[in-house]
Amino acid sequence: MKIQTAIAHFDEPLYLESGRILETYELKYEMYGEMNETKSNVIVVFHALTGSYHAAGRYEGETKAGWWDPLIGDGKIIDTTHFCVICVNILGSCFGSTGPMSVNVKTKEPLRLKFPVLTISDMVRAQMNLFARLGIKEAYAIIGGSLGGMQGLCMSIEYPEFAKRVILLATTYATGPWAIAWNKIAIEGIVNDPRFKNGNYNPEDFEEEGLLSFAIGRMAGHISFLSPYSMNKKFGRNYVETDGLYELFGRFQVERYMEYNGYSFAKRFDPLSYLYIIKAMNIFDATRNYDSLEDSIKHIKAKLTLISFQGDCLFMPEEMALIKTTLENMGRSDRVDYVCIDSQYGHDAFLVEYDKFDFYIKKALESKV
Numbered sequence: 001m002k003i004q005t006a007i008a009h010f011d012e013p014l015y016l017e018s019g020r021i022l023e024t025y026e027l028k029y030e031m032y033g034e035m036n037e038t039k040s041n042v043i044v045v046f047h048a049l050t051g052s053y054h055a056a057g058r059y060e061g062e063t064k065a066g067w068w069d070p071l072i073g074d075g076k077i078i079d080t081t082h083f084c085v086i087c088v089n090i091l092g093s094c095f096g097s098t099g100p101m102s103v104n105v106k107t108k109e110p111l112r113l114k115f116p117v118l119t120i121s122d123m124v125r126a127q128m129n130l131f132a133r134l135g136i137k138e139a140y141a142i143i144g145g146s147l148g149g150m151q152g153l154c155m156s157i158e159y160p161e162f163a164k165r166v167i168l169l170a171t172t173y174a175t176g177p178w179a180i181a182w183n184k185i186a187i188e189g190i191v192n193d194p195r196f197k198n199g200n201y202n203p204e205d206f207e208e209e210g211l212l213s214f215a216i217g218r219m220a221g222h223i224s225f226l227s228p229y230s231m232n233k234k235f236g237r238n239y240v241e242t243d244g245l246y247e248l249f250g251r252f253q254v255e256r257y258m259e260y261n262g263y264s265f266a267k268r269f270d271p272l273s274y275l276y277i278i279k280a281m282n283i284f285d286a287t288r289n290y291d292s293l294e295d296s297i298k299h300i301k302a303k304l305t306l307i308s309f310q311g312d313c314l315f316m317p318e319e320m321a322l323i324k325t326t327l328e329n330m331g332r333s334d335r336v337d338y339v340c341i342d343s344q345y346g347h348d349a350f351l352v353e354y355d356k357f358d359f360y361i362k363k364a365l366e367s368k369v
């Protein structure tokens with residue numbers, strides 16, 4: 001599989017939904033496979049909260065492949081011998097695109113809290129500018145899970161001509177209080193950690209040890225990505241063999257797991273980026289500029305494939321089912337396929353239980369629209 005990684009620099013300002021302006025910005029992206037002559041074989045894949053442009057393949061020396069590698073590649077469900085897949089690191093993130101720690105060209109200092117609040121719509125508009133620059137007028141399909149699904153939904157409403165097939169997984173049309181509440185734990189953790197210094201930290205200080213209360217906030221987030229069932233299946237009541245049962249800080253395996261995933265995450269992800277991205281997630285509401293959900297999704301021209309997961313307790317299946325029933329009530333049932341996957345893994349099932357849902361992606365990609 002041919003992999004190309006690049007950074008696109010934009011000197012034209014990006015006018016944000018908030019009224020603020022990003023004077024210049026950069027987007028880092030990766031492409032798998034090759035575009036055909038007419039550029040009609042492009043599939044856009046959007047990443048979720050902490051993902052990056054690196055959706056597939058494995059670089060030399062890398063321990064793990066890209067985050068959707070089981071699905072993207074030569075001969076895989078998203079077959080790169082036929083399609084050219086593009087994944088762009090979202091604005092606000094910390095993997096090469098412009099974000100809060102990017103340097104202000106005038107002051108030569110990181111923007112930090114001066115970085116503007118972004119919306120999903122802003123992230124999508126920036127990506128549309130990239131696609132225009134690459135000469136991609138229309139995508140064969142767009143696909144995304146979680147925050148990536150929000151981008152896909154937003155794109156299908158705001159740029160209805162861009163893609164004829166839109167596949168959304170484990171997402172919602174508006175972030176609910178349950179998800180916002182989980183994110184609040186991370187916000188409080190980050191801003192109240194003395195090492196955060198109101199955003200004036202030196203990122204190098206976190207290489208050895210990340211912000212401790214960011215790690216704790218992420219542990220909470222991590223619980224919301226799983227489910228009681230998957231925790232039980234993974235760990236049961238197993239205890240760490242080398243820890244004593246009567247030691248106060250002796251740990252169950254699930255505790256060791258939370259420690260590992262919380263602390264390692266806080267070392268590798270920028271806390272300001274996390275704040276900006278969860279802000280964009282929290283304020284995502286596809287109905288905000290419309291009278292109702294119906295008024296918003298009536299703009300969609302694509303065929304939607306909605307894939308929810310039974311055990312997802314972050315973005316509940318009912319939330320995606322409502323998009324389906326709303327379209328049906330509008331007499332547009334031919335434009336939507338909805339499936340609720342029999343899965344108890346939790347929200348992150350879209351990153352794990354590929355064999356349970358890859359068939360629906362295949363079907364959507366093969367559909368004549």
Ligand SMILES: CC(=O)SCCNC(=O)CCNC(=O)[C@H](O)C(C)(C)COP(=O)(O)OP(=O)(O)OC[C@H]1O[C@@H](n2cnc3c(N)ncnc32)[C@H](O)[C@@H]1OP(=O)(O)O
Nearest residue numbers: 047048049050051052067253254256257260261348351352
């Ligand atoms: C969506 C995007 O766009 S990409 C973002 C995806 N990445 C993330 O969410 C980052 C966090 N990662 C994860 O949550 C998971 O690795 C997933 C969801 C990607 C995959 O889930 P699973 O395959 O079920 O992995 P699992 O939850 O078992 O293991 C996660 C880590 O915990 C470790 N672990 C498992 N059990 C234990 C334990 N008892 N004690 C300590 N560590 C443990 C694993 O070794 C693994 O470590 P690694 O990430 O260094 O390889």
Ligand SMILES: N[C@@H](CCO)C(=O)O
Nearest residue numbers: 048049050051146225
């Ligand atoms: N666990 C994934 C998906 C969350 O929606 C992440 O952290 O990006």
